[in-house]
Amino acid sequence: MTKKKWVGALFNFFVPGLGIVYSQNIRKGVLTYILFFLAVFSFRFFVYSFGLFLFAMTLILGAYVYLIISGYRSIEKDKVYEPKSLDKWYVYTLIFVLQVAFLESIKGQPLDKISPINFASTPTPSMDPGLRVGDMFAYKKTKSIERYDATVFWFPDDMQTMYIKRCIGLAGDSLRISNAKVFINGAALPDIPLKFRYMVSMDGSKIHPKILEKMHIGQDDYYAFSSDSSLFFLTEQQAKELKEVPSIKKVERYIETEGEVRHKVYPNSETHKWNLDFYGPLYIPKKGDKIQLTDENITLYLKCIEFENESVEWDNIGLTINGQEHETYTFKTNYYFMMGDNRHNSLDSRSWGLLPEELVKGKALYLIWSETRDRIGEEVR
Secondary structure, rough: OOOOOHHHHHOOOOOOOOHHHHHOOHHHHHHHHHHHHHHHHHHHOOOHHHHHHHHHHHHHHHHHHHHHHHHHHHHOOOOEEEEEOOOOOOHHHHHHHHHHHHHHHOOHHHHHHOOOEEEEEEOOOOHHOOOOOOOOOEEEOOOOOOOOOOOEEEEEEEEEEEEEEEEEEOOOOOEEEEEOOOOOOOOEEEOOOOOEEEEEEEOOOOHHHHHHHOOOOOOHHHHEEEEEEEEEEEEEEHHHHHHOOEEEEEEEEEEOOOOOOOOOOOOOOOOOOOOOEEEEEEEEEOOOOOOOOOHHHHHHHHHHHHHHOOOOOEOOOOEEEEEEEEOOOOOOOOOEEEEEOOOOOOOOHEEEEEEEEHHHEEEEEEEEEEOHHHHOOOEEE
């Protein structure tokens, strides 16, 4: 039987090494597959910067092109190959199916668990302008995070869902938000690029999409209430630029009122009249902290205590943990307070509470893809 060169190249395109197997050099084909897979997998162990990522991808793509060419060259022209028992079309089909099944079985969590560098994308605008919808980024697996780190973690209310938010409060900090400004241990945090909520009044005419595009204002950044009123999520610079648009009558930042209770703001208690812009004070527990339990602080820390123990009950009598009554409690882990850079368009610790250290996955490093091309390769700050 004769074999075709283009088939060898095509086989190597879909399954590295299969084209070499097709040329009846089975041992070399299997070895090629193993080495290529190990090379592709190993780059996750050292791409701690975008430069290293680019270098690794260049090597891998170069090796892939070489494999396709070698699959073509491995078939000798006009050679008559002796038929083999496994040299059948259905065997090659089975190998291809097994390849797809193998890749499906290791992608996601199985591969992420053993890789120090993993990759994720941003599904919501909650971290804009730091991370925008559709941004793909690399993150380093670590439990050691610092203030301002863009942190990847398992969502406490659904530990199958990954979130990314910025670490604002560390274990042992006292946090307070006043007039949308964050204070840690009494000191205001330095400003970083953020988005806030603005009420925008117009003259009844629509803003031209090209104007919004030029200002990097996407569809997730505004909601129209009527023809002359909209809610926008903007940076200060975007708000200034929007004021200059002829059809805009007013651009006014909207801050909630101090003492106004907002539903779905943690801890969802009438004793804590908090909202997104006036929040706290809240002490963030660290491992080993011991507190005297009161009606006021139990609402703040009950969720933490439930996370750390199998059985927790709170009633008029007091707190019962694993069948024993407690008047004090010692925390078993560190906690963090997470916030989105898009401060009024983010489901974060103000809504669901404190993040246990055990649920931290890692710290975002750099962008590997963005719809705004000049952002590709930037460090996530």
